Amino acid sequence: MEPVAVNRITVTRDLFAESHEAIFSVKRQKTLLYCGIIFFVFGLILFAFRSRMQAAAGLYTMLLLTGAIVVIWSLTLKKTDFRKKYRAFQQKHGDASSRVITCDRTGLEVDTGKGEPVRIEYTDIQDHRETEHLYLLLCRGHTGVQLAKDGFQTGSWYALLKAVDRAKEEAAAMQELI
Numbered sequence: 001m002e003p004v005a006v007n008r009i010t011v012t013r014d015l016f017a018e019s020h021e022a023i024f025s026v027k028r029q030k031t032l033l034y035c036g037i038i039f040f041v042f043g044l045i046l047f048a049f050r051s052r053m054q055a056a057a058g059l060y061t062m063l064l065l066t067g068a069i070v071v072i073w074s075l076t077l078k079k080t081d082f083r084k085k086y087r088a089f090q091q092k093h094g095d096a097s098s099r100v101i102t103c104d105r106t107g108l109e110v111d112t113g114k115g116e117p118v119r120i121e122y123t124d125i126q127d128h129r130e131t132e133h134l135y136l137l138l139c140r141g142h143t144g145v146q147l148a149k150d151g152f153q154t155g156s157w158y159a160l161l162k163a164v165d166r167a168k169e170e171a172a173a174m175q176e177l178i
Contacts, residue, residue, distance in 0.1 A: 004163045005103040005155025009148040012096050016089060019136055019146050020082050022129045032074035040067025101147060103160050106167055108137075110145060120145065122167035 009015075043063030050057045089097075100111045107124075111117040120139055127138040135157050137145040147157070 003102050003104050005160045006153045007101040007147045007151045009151045010096050010098045018131050022131045029074050029077050036067045036070030039063050122164045123171045125164055
Protein backbone atom coordinates (compact mmCIF):
# COMPACT_ATOMS: atom_id res chain seq x y z
CA MET A 1 0.00 0.00 0.00
CA GLU A 2 1.27 3.46 -0.90
CA PRO A 3 2.15 5.58 2.18
CA VAL A 4 0.20 8.78 2.80
CA ALA A 5 3.41 10.58 3.75
CA VAL A 6 7.05 9.90 4.59
CA ASN A 7 8.97 12.34 6.76
CA ARG A 8 12.66 12.29 7.62
CA ILE A 9 13.90 14.28 10.61
CA THR A 10 17.11 14.63 12.58
CA VAL A 11 16.26 15.80 16.08
CA THR A 12 18.94 18.15 17.39
CA ARG A 13 19.10 20.10 20.66
CA ASP A 14 17.56 23.15 18.96
CA LEU A 15 14.63 21.18 17.55
CA PHE A 16 14.17 19.43 20.89
CA ALA A 17 14.06 22.83 22.63
CA GLU A 18 11.56 24.12 20.06
CA SER A 19 9.22 21.17 20.63
CA HIS A 20 9.57 21.46 24.42
CA GLU A 21 8.63 25.15 24.22
CA ALA A 22 5.49 24.22 22.25
CA ILE A 23 4.23 21.62 24.71
CA PHE A 24 5.33 23.08 28.07
CA SER A 25 2.32 23.73 30.32
CA VAL A 26 2.36 27.38 31.36
CA LYS A 27 -0.95 26.75 33.15
CA ARG A 28 0.74 24.26 35.50
CA GLN A 29 3.57 26.71 36.13
CA LYS A 30 1.13 29.53 36.97
CA THR A 31 -0.88 27.27 39.28
CA LEU A 32 2.27 26.41 41.23
CA LEU A 33 3.24 30.08 41.38
CA TYR A 34 -0.17 31.09 42.75
CA CYS A 35 -0.11 28.27 45.33
CA GLY A 36 3.32 29.39 46.51
CA ILE A 37 2.15 32.99 46.80
CA ILE A 38 -0.92 31.91 48.79
CA PHE A 39 1.24 29.87 51.19
CA PHE A 40 3.63 32.79 51.59
CA VAL A 41 0.86 35.36 52.22
CA PHE A 42 -0.87 33.07 54.72
CA GLY A 43 2.47 32.67 56.50
CA LEU A 44 2.85 36.47 56.62
CA ILE A 45 -0.63 36.81 58.12
CA LEU A 46 0.17 34.25 60.79
CA PHE A 47 3.46 36.02 61.45
CA ALA A 48 1.58 39.30 62.01
CA PHE A 49 -0.78 37.64 64.53
CA ARG A 50 1.79 35.38 66.22
CA SER A 51 1.54 37.18 69.56
CA ARG A 52 -2.25 36.64 69.72
CA MET A 53 -2.23 33.05 68.51
CA GLN A 54 0.50 31.11 70.28
CA ALA A 55 -0.45 27.85 68.58
CA ALA A 56 0.31 29.35 65.14
CA ALA A 57 3.76 30.58 66.15
CA GLY A 58 5.56 27.56 64.69
CA LEU A 59 3.27 27.26 61.69
CA TYR A 60 4.10 30.61 60.07
CA THR A 61 7.77 29.67 59.60
CA MET A 62 6.85 26.50 57.71
CA LEU A 63 4.32 28.35 55.55
CA LEU A 64 6.76 31.14 54.70
CA LEU A 65 9.49 28.66 53.83
CA THR A 66 7.20 26.38 51.83
CA GLY A 67 5.71 29.33 49.94
CA ALA A 68 9.14 30.69 49.06
CA ILE A 69 10.36 27.29 47.87
CA VAL A 70 7.28 26.70 45.71
CA VAL A 71 7.56 30.18 44.14
CA ILE A 72 11.23 29.64 43.29
CA TRP A 73 10.52 26.15 41.98
CA SER A 74 7.68 27.37 39.74
CA LEU A 75 9.89 30.12 38.29
CA THR A 76 12.64 27.62 37.39
CA LEU A 77 10.33 24.76 36.35
CA LYS A 78 10.55 25.30 32.60
CA LYS A 79 14.35 25.24 32.47
CA THR A 80 14.77 22.27 34.82
CA ASP A 81 12.03 20.31 33.03
CA PHE A 82 13.80 20.86 29.69
CA ARG A 83 17.19 19.82 31.10
CA LYS A 84 15.72 16.64 32.61
CA LYS A 85 13.95 15.61 29.41
CA TYR A 86 16.88 16.48 27.15
CA ARG A 87 19.30 14.53 29.37
CA ALA A 88 17.05 11.46 29.06
CA PHE A 89 16.90 11.99 25.27
CA GLN A 90 20.70 12.27 25.10
CA GLN A 91 21.24 9.09 27.09
CA LYS A 92 18.92 7.22 24.78
CA HIS A 93 19.86 8.73 21.39
CA GLY A 94 23.04 10.80 21.75
CA ASP A 95 23.23 14.43 20.59
CA ALA A 96 21.15 13.89 17.44
CA SER A 97 18.65 11.26 16.40
CA SER A 98 17.56 10.54 12.85
CA ARG A 99 14.12 9.11 12.27
CA VAL A 100 11.91 8.16 9.39
CA ILE A 101 8.18 8.48 9.97
CA THR A 102 6.05 6.52 7.52
CA CYS A 103 2.34 7.36 7.55
CA ASP A 104 -0.10 4.87 6.05
CA ARG A 105 -3.89 4.77 5.97
CA THR A 106 -4.43 3.74 9.64
CA GLY A 107 -1.36 4.92 11.53
CA LEU A 108 2.26 5.88 11.46
CA GLU A 109 5.51 4.09 12.12
CA VAL A 110 8.53 5.79 13.67
CA ASP A 111 11.77 4.08 12.68
CA THR A 112 14.89 5.25 14.51
CA GLY A 113 17.07 2.61 12.88
CA LYS A 114 17.78 1.15 16.32
CA GLY A 115 15.54 -1.82 16.83
CA GLU A 116 11.87 -2.33 16.16
CA PRO A 117 9.86 0.62 14.74
CA VAL A 118 7.18 2.13 16.97
CA ARG A 119 3.61 1.98 15.63
CA ILE A 120 1.09 4.69 16.57
CA GLU A 121 -2.51 4.46 15.44
CA TYR A 122 -4.17 7.69 14.27
CA THR A 123 -6.91 7.24 16.87
CA ASP A 124 -4.22 7.67 19.56
CA ILE A 125 -3.39 11.18 18.32
CA GLN A 126 -5.09 13.71 20.59
CA ASP A 127 -3.73 17.03 19.34
CA HIS A 128 -1.27 18.61 16.95
CA ARG A 129 0.84 21.75 17.09
CA GLU A 130 2.95 23.72 14.68
CA THR A 131 6.22 25.51 15.42
CA GLU A 132 8.71 27.34 13.22
CA HIS A 133 10.46 24.17 12.01
CA LEU A 134 8.26 21.33 13.27
CA TYR A 135 4.86 19.75 13.25
CA LEU A 136 4.07 17.95 16.52
CA LEU A 137 1.60 15.13 17.00
CA LEU A 138 0.59 14.72 20.67
CA CYS A 139 -0.56 11.20 21.46
CA ARG A 140 -1.98 9.25 24.38
CA GLY A 141 0.39 8.17 27.11
CA HIS A 142 2.39 11.42 27.04
CA THR A 143 4.10 10.48 23.79
CA GLY A 144 4.60 12.64 20.77
CA VAL A 145 5.96 12.57 17.26
CA GLN A 146 8.07 15.33 15.75
CA LEU A 147 7.86 15.91 12.00
CA ALA A 148 10.16 18.29 10.15
CA LYS A 149 8.32 20.85 8.06
CA ASP A 150 10.89 20.50 5.29
CA GLY A 151 11.33 16.74 5.78
CA PHE A 152 8.41 15.37 3.75
CA GLN A 153 9.81 13.11 1.05
CA THR A 154 6.35 12.09 -0.12
CA GLY A 155 2.97 13.42 0.85
CA SER A 156 2.39 16.45 3.01
CA TRP A 157 1.27 17.60 6.45
CA TYR A 158 -2.24 18.25 5.12
CA ALA A 159 -2.49 14.76 3.64
CA LEU A 160 -1.45 13.35 7.02
CA LEU A 161 -4.06 15.44 8.88
CA LYS A 162 -6.70 14.30 6.41
CA ALA A 163 -5.77 10.65 7.04
CA VAL A 164 -5.90 11.23 10.82
CA ASP A 165 -9.36 12.79 10.58
CA ARG A 166 -10.61 9.99 8.32
CA ALA A 167 -9.32 7.30 10.72
CA LYS A 168 -10.98 9.02 13.68
CA GLU A 169 -14.28 9.29 11.80
CA GLU A 170 -14.11 5.59 10.88
CA ALA A 171 -13.39 4.68 14.52
CA ALA A 172 -16.33 6.81 15.70
CA ALA A 173 -18.62 5.15 13.14
CA MET A 174 -17.47 1.71 14.29
CA GLN A 175 -18.10 2.72 17.92
CA GLU A 176 -21.66 3.72 17.07
CA LEU A 177 -22.31 0.29 15.56
CA ILE A 178 -21.27 -1.45 18.75
